[in-house]
Amino acid sequence: MNIPSDLKYTKNDEWLRVEGNQGTVGITDYAQEQLSDIVFVEILVNEGDEVKQGDTCATVESVKAAADVYMPVSGKVIAINQSLPDKPETVNSDPYGDAWMVKIEINNPAEVDQLMDAAAYQAHLAEKE
Amino acid sequence: MFLPHTEKERQEMLATIGVNSIEDLFAAIPEKYRFPDLNLPSALTEMEAQAAISDLASWNNNLTEMICFLGAGAYNHYVPAVVDTIIRRGEFLTAYTPYQPEVSQGTLQAIFDYQSLMTALTGMEVSNASHYDGATAVAEAVTMANAHFRGKRNRVILSPALHPHYRQTVRTYHANTGIQFVGDEPEVDLLAHPNHLANLLDDNTALVMVQYPDFFGRIYDYTNLAEKVHQAGALFAVSVNPIALGLLKAPGEFGADIVTGEGQPLGIPLSYGGPYLGIFTTRKEFVRKMAGRLVGETVDNRGQKAYVLTLTAREQHIRREKATSNICTNQGLMALAAAVYLSLVGKHGLRQLAELCYHKAHYAAQQIAALEGFSLWSHEPFFNEFVVKAPISPAVLNEKLLEYGIVGGYDLGQDYPSLQNHIMFAVTEMNTKEEIDYLVSTLAEVSHA
Numbered sequence: 266m267n268i269p270s271d272l273k274y275t276k277n278d279e280w281l282r283v284e285g286n287q288g289t290v291g292i293t294d295y296a297q298e299q300l301s302d303i304v305f306v307e308i309l310v311n312e313g314d315e316v317k318q319g320d321t322c323a324t325v326e327s328v329k330a331a332a333d334v335y336m337p338v339s340g341k342v343i344a345i346n347q348s349l350p351d352k353p354e355t356v357n358s359d360p361y362g363d364a365w366m367v368k369i370e371i372n373n374p375a376e377v378d379q380l381m382d383a384a385a386y387q388a389h390l391a392e393k394e
Numbered sequence: 395m396f397l398p399h400t401e402k403e404r405q406e407m408l409a410t411i412g413v414n415s416i417e418d419l420f421a422a423i424p425e426k427y428r429f430p431d432l433n434l435p436s437a438l439t440e441m442e443a444q445a446a447i448s449d450l451a452s453w454n455n456n457l458t459e460m461i462c463f464l465g466a467g468a469y470n471h472y473v474p475a476v477v478d479t480i481i482r483r484g485e486f487l488t489a490y491t492p493y494q495p496e497v498s499q500g501t502l503q504a505i506f507d508y509q510s511l512m513t514a515l516t517g518m519e520v521s522n523a524s525h526y527d528g529a530t531a532v533a534e535a536v537t538m539a540n541a542h543f544r545g546k547r548n549r550v551i552l553s554p555a556l557h558p559h560y561r562q563t564v565r566t567y568h569a570n571t572g573i574q575f576v577g578d579e580p581e582v583d584l585l586a587h588p589n590h591l592a593n594l595l596d597d598n599t600a601l602v603m604v605q606y607p608d609f610f611g612r613i614y615d616y617t618n619l620a621e622k623v624h625q626a627g628a629l630f631a632v633s634v635n636p637i638a639l640g641l642l643k644a645p646g647e648f649g650a651d652i653v654t655g656e657g658q659p660l661g662i663p664l665s666y667g668g669p670y671l672g673i674f675t676t677r678k679e680f681v682r683k684m685a686g687r688l689v690g691e692t693v694d695n696r697g698q699k700a701y702v703l704t705l706t707a708r709e710q711h712i713r714r715e716k717a718t719s720n721i722c723t724n725q726g727l728m729a730l731a732a733a734v735y736l737s738l739v740g741k742h743g744l745r746q747l748a749e750l751c752y753h754k755a756h757y758a759a760q761q762i763a764a765l766e767g768f769s770l771w772s773h774e775p776f777f778n779e780f781v782v783k784a785p786i787s788p789a790v791l792n793e794k795l796l797e798y799g800i801v802g803g804y805d806l807g808q809d810y811p812s813l814q815n816h817i818m819f820a821v822t823e824m825n826t827k828e829e830i831d832y833l834v835s836t837l838a839e840v841s842h843a
Contacts, residue, residue: 324716
């Protein structure tokens, strides 16, 4: 199970990479493994949208389930991964890299502090198993 | 009445849950609402019940004895005997999609064949395994358009020549979804070309919905309207009479994004209004927003052809409240009837059938329009149904026709205030020339007060 130490995590298995005031969002290695083969990704927000923590920003569908991806923090959408819907299998192969979904300008840094670090996320998953 | 539990068993069950009597279970309901006296006649024996029900049934008019010129969405077509023979096979008669569907390869193959026939007929890429009827299929088209735009476009333009019952059903389904319906206000000019609907387009419009042939039987080329709808970024949906598609250009060829329809004309009897069949086809790009079941063809691990339920993750039992529609139920048995019917008549047979309906209806229209006091309402091309202005009230006219063994036309004043004294007749292959001539001579006789 790959849990990079430089990211923040949610209980819904999203990750957030913070660089300055920018945040990048995707789903974790654990999430993609649970879902199995991803066949469809739809990003539900557009550049310029104001999104709140907990808003649905994408839908991921595998051969056996469909899941919503929620915003780990609030902010303004500055980019979406346009190419991801054309190669949804990237979520399986590179969940923390090419399968990023949304980039935002974080407008409430306090929300970042509420997220789990890698160790806490690992403990959270261990508890779930 | 058959009650499986003995008094002893009931006492045991009551004791287990800690109450004394069945009445105690209703204690939360105020006494005055409990066990009202029902004014029911005394019980009948099986033999008496059989006789009473047969007596009631004999009051119905039966189309094997009557001549029918009524259409308006449900049509009296011939149903070949083989349709019934196949759909009554035990393997098919329990039509609900099984919960371990791949075990029932025959059911899945029948659904796959139905889907293939529907896509061919409508000129679209994917078909679901059906909805309840033509009306609910239209409501699902609106639901799909709403899901496609993620609720961000709230305006739906309905042609006033879309079946009045369909428009009512759509409004019922969407009473609380925040969608605003326009285009079918009572004062609109029903003789205006449907291209006028484009004037209502704005950047909040999700869907424009028309009928083909329209409710009044008229055939319009929707190519220009479809183009304008797409320019406005909206979706274009068409509700069809599948028999007419044997003759007319398929909606997929003039830019429809969604095609719905009433499948009853395809081998399903009139049956007092149901069960019927809701056709729903669309383009591949919208497949994840389409409601209902979808069967695909694949190969199994031995390389043999096999059928599977596919794209189920979009469905309500997995997506829960995030699914496009909370309807997964289909009309499996009626879909099978339609598939059997279409494979029986074939492509050329369907064209011949449509031509028969077309020509007979045109003969009838010409004859009726020549009668004193009758005139055709519209001069647009039409399929198997047409509207005439009558010299007396259609309700009175129909009552008199019944006395002559004729089920008359549809009284349009019921739905369209501007069409008082207008009646719509439908003609199918079931109507012989003699029957049409008999209708015409009877109309001449009864329309003079």
